[in-house]
Amino acid sequence: MLTYDALARERCAIVIFGAGFVGEYIGKRCAVASISVAAYCDNVLGRTGGEVFGLPVRTLPALMEEYGENIVFLIAVRDIDTVVQQLAAAGDFPWHPVCDLYELSDIPQALPFMDRQKLEAAWYVHDHYCDTERLTLNTLDFVITERCSLRCRECSNLMQYYEKPQNFGLPALQEQIARLLTVYDEVYEMRLLGGEPFVHPEMKEIITFLNGQDAIKRLCIYTNATILPGDDVFAVMAEGGKTWFSVSDYHVLSRNLTPMIAKLEEFGIGYERKPVDYWTRCASFEKHNRTPAENRRIFYECCAKDLLTLLGGRLYPCPFIANAMNLRAIPAAQCDYVDLMADKSVEELRQELRAKLKNRPFYVSCDYCLGRPAVAFVREEDKIPPNEQTAAALPYRRLEVMADG
Ligand code: SF4
Ligand code: SF4
Structure with missing residues (x-):
């Protein structure tokens, strides 16, 4: 895909934002395309540092300390909106959605259904996010x-x-x-x-x-x-x-x-x-x-x-x-x-x-x-405790007039 050609020419540190299943998949695709990834960014796993999928995992502030604003992010979190907001608040970083990084037809059929579903859902959510024409x-x-x-x-x-x-x-x-x-x-x-x-x-x-x-x-x-x-x-x-x-x-x-x-x-x-x-x-x-x-x-x-x-x-x-x-x-x-x-x-x-x-x-x-x-x-x-049962419907005060609140 064109994005990988562009990434290969990047002089910035390439960081995958999100160290979950989608992040791992994108990491593998980068490896196949000979793209050198510097680290994973993960707000939870990054707190303790260490490695995931053979790469360092860091929080966003830690990565900024190491690389300054010299980072390109590959967003591998389904909820792209919150990640883009975090990145925008932190600096002027370039980023790519997963729909730049794989197509639906690339998702391996041999994967278990829930893994395929994670890749598919991330693709649609990112595609929808980038689509300003359609509702x-x-x-x-x-x-x-x-x-x-x-x-x-x-x-x-x-x-x-x-x-x-x-x-x-x-x-x-x-x-x-x-x-x-x-x-x-x-x-x-x-x-x-x-x-x-x-x-x-x-x-x-x-x-x-x-x-x-x-x-x-x-x-x-x-x-x-x-x-x-x-x-x-x-x-x-x-x-x-x-x-x-x-x-x-x-x-x-x-x-x-x-x-x-x-x-x-x-x-x-x-x-x-x-x-x-x-x-x-x-x-x-x-x-x-x-x-x-x-x-x-x-x-x-x-x-x-x-x-x-x-x-x-x-x-x-x-x-x-x-x-x-x-x-x-x-x-x-x-x-x-x-x-x-x-x-x-x-x-x-x-x-x-x-x-x-x-x-x-x-x-x-x-x-x-x-x-x-x-x-x-x-x-x-x-x-x-979850799912405790009640024998009868619980009482509540029903409003007679549906007044606008
Ligand atoms: S009442 Fe029904 S819908 Fe609500 S949590 Fe229990 S099982 Fe789920
Ligand atoms: S009403 Fe409650 S559940 Fe619904 S968006 Fe507000 S805080 Fe969340």
């Missing part, structure tokens, strides 16, 4: 049901509060997707969830419909492995060739975990199995009256801030805001969502999406949220 989405949580087969007391999607949860019917779901795809040019990964998606009796039809939407590249099923779908549902998912599973392992509660994994293997569907060690408390609705600086910090540390959520035809910035507004537990702040089904032109909706759901320092509704700290920000005292 694209990296991930979208699509809520197809308010129901769940479990009732976890601290469910971050707030399922424990739904007293009379409902499934959303196929025509309504199709209408939402049709509208979504008039506004967005491409969605890399659509995550089907609720609740538990397999409580929905029309999963086969939903998947069949989504298989036919070429602008959606991947479907991910988030499941607690309590319900084992029939072979016909697995067959439709396998035929579409774009579905993979994220299976939460809640031990005895995930009563169909073993047969579900066996079916995924049988049908050749990719999956990750996620044992859950701890949760953090994030499922209440009180107004905190924080200062803007405090809300900015909660938002900065939040792991859910990019989980755009489609629920009932509205696009919300995260699952908390989507479900809290759907439950009428917090005011429906109009600046915090976009109603896709409103009688507006595509261009009007696009403008609204850019204004409301992009580059916000925090949302008005964040002041009602305890926050969902990403792993790097979780303190020991924040950890609570």
